Amino acid sequence: MLVIVIEVVLASGSMAKRSSRREKARRPRARPAFPIEHALAKLRELTRTLRVPVVTLAAQVSEDPWEVLAACILSLRTKDSTTAEAARRLFARARTPEATLGLPESELATLIYPVGFYRTKARVLHGLARAIRDEHQGRVPDDLDALLELKGVGRKTANLVLTQAFGKPGICVDTHVHRITNRWGYVRTRSPDETEQALRKKLPARWWIQINQILVAFGQGVCGPISPRCSECPIEASCEKIGVKHQR
Ligand code: SF4
Numbered sequence: 723m724l725v726i727v728i729e730v731v732l733a734s735g736s737m738a739k740r741s742s743r744r745e746k747a748r749r750p751r752a753r754p755a756f757p758i759e760h761a762l763a764k765l766r767e768l769t770r771t772l773r774v775p776v777v778t779l780a781a782q783v784s785e786d787p788w789e790v791l792a793a794c795i796l797s798l799r800t801k802d803s804t805t806a807e808a809a810r811r812l813f814a815r816a817r818t819p820e821a822t823l824g825l826p827e828s829e830l831a832t833l834i835y836p837v838g839f840y841r842t843k844a845r846v847l848h849g850l851a852r853a854i855r856d857e858h859q860g861r862v863p864d865d866l867d868a869l870l871e872l873k874g875v876g877r878k879t880a881n882l883v884l885t886q887a888f889g890k891p892g893i894c895v896d897t898h899v900h901r902i903t904n905r906w907g908y909v910r911t912r913s914p915d916e917t918e919q920a921l922r923k924k925l926p927a928r929w930w931i932q933i934n935q936i937l938v939a940f941g942q943g944v945c946g947p948i949s950p951r952c953s954e955c956p957i958e959a960s961c962e963k964i965g966v967k968h969q970r
Contacts, residue, residue, distance in 0.1 A: 753962065756908040761957045762929050762936060768956055769939035787862035787887035788819055788854070794879040795846055799838040808834040819851035819860060846874035864888040877915050885931045893921050894934040898941030905945065907962035 784790075792812065797805040811833050816822045822830070831844035853872055854862055862883060863869055869880035881892035893899075895918040903909045909920040925933065937945075944951045952958050952969040963969070 753907070756906050756962075757960050758908060758924075758929070759926065761906070761960060762933065764956045765936050765940050766932065769936055769943070772939055772943040785887055786817070787864070787883060788822075789813060789817065790883050790887040791850065791862055791875070791879065792822070792847055794882050795843055795850070795874060796834055796837045798843075798879075804837055808837045808840075819854045822847055822851040823855065849873050850875070862887065864890060866892065877918055881918065882934075885934075889931075891927060891930050893918050893925065893930045895921065896934065896938065897947075898945075899934055899937045901947060902937050902941055902945050905950075905961060905964050905966060906957075907964050910964075 789809070793805065793809040796808050796812070800808075812830075815833060816825055825833070827844050827848055830847060831841045834840050834843060834847075837843060850872055854860060858868075863872075864884065864887075866880055866884060869875050869883055870877070878894055878896055881894040884890045884892035885894060895914040897914065899921075900911070900914040900917045903917060903921065904911060909917050909924075911917045911920050921930075921933070941947075944955055949968040949970055950966060952961070952963065952966070954970075955961070
């Protein structure tokens with residue numbers, strides 16, 4: 723009798739072990755954390771050799787805070803090459819808030835045409851120039867909250883001004899940064915603003931300013947919105963390719 727009881731106990735013990743082994747085998751293996759340092763270092767190396775049409779807006783404008791701000795307003799919903807041309811025409815006539823206010827709104831609109839929504843942007847530029855002259859002693863503020871209070875300035879613009887013009891920490895998240903970091907599975911967000919918040923929590927500080935320039939070039943040259951060139955990608959092994967339906 724005692725022998726039978728012992729056998730039953732032993733048998734149930736080994737059954738439990740077997741089923742826990744099966745359970746473990748069925749459980750999906752957790753992916754290792756995305757190797758962000760390795761990926762950005764690799765992509766920085768790659769983008770130095772990529773021949774992309776325009777690297778970033780930041781690379782095209784000077785470090786003058788007003789020029790960075792105005793060029794960023796022009797760039798919204800506009801191709802980089804069109805923005806660069808419009809910014810060149812505008813700054814040839816007016817490089818400061820005061821000089822911008824000296825131009826009639828209609829002339830401003832003509833100068834920046836054909837950027838998207840050029841009439842609205844002419845109005846926004848006038849409004850910004852006036853607010854900076856009247857409320858900030860003619861100087862673009864170097865503080866995120868103060869920048870966001872200016873009418874027409876969103877988070878992308880404010881971060882670009884902070885990083886490019888003032889060398890202050892900020893993460894400029896545009897469509898490339900948002901798309902690519904989500905494809906990696908490094909963040910899981912629905913909008914560029916959410917991506918910026920997520921990156922502020924986990925991206926090592928030394929990449930904050932650089933990430934925009936690296937991923938804009940990488941997004942233009944390799945990881946495009948439609949059919950990315952995954953076969954040429956140096957970090958393919960680490961990428962979850964979330965949302966990628968077609969690839970080359
Ligand atoms: S593997 Fe493809 S989707 Fe992932 S980062 Fe590289 S190019 Fe983009």
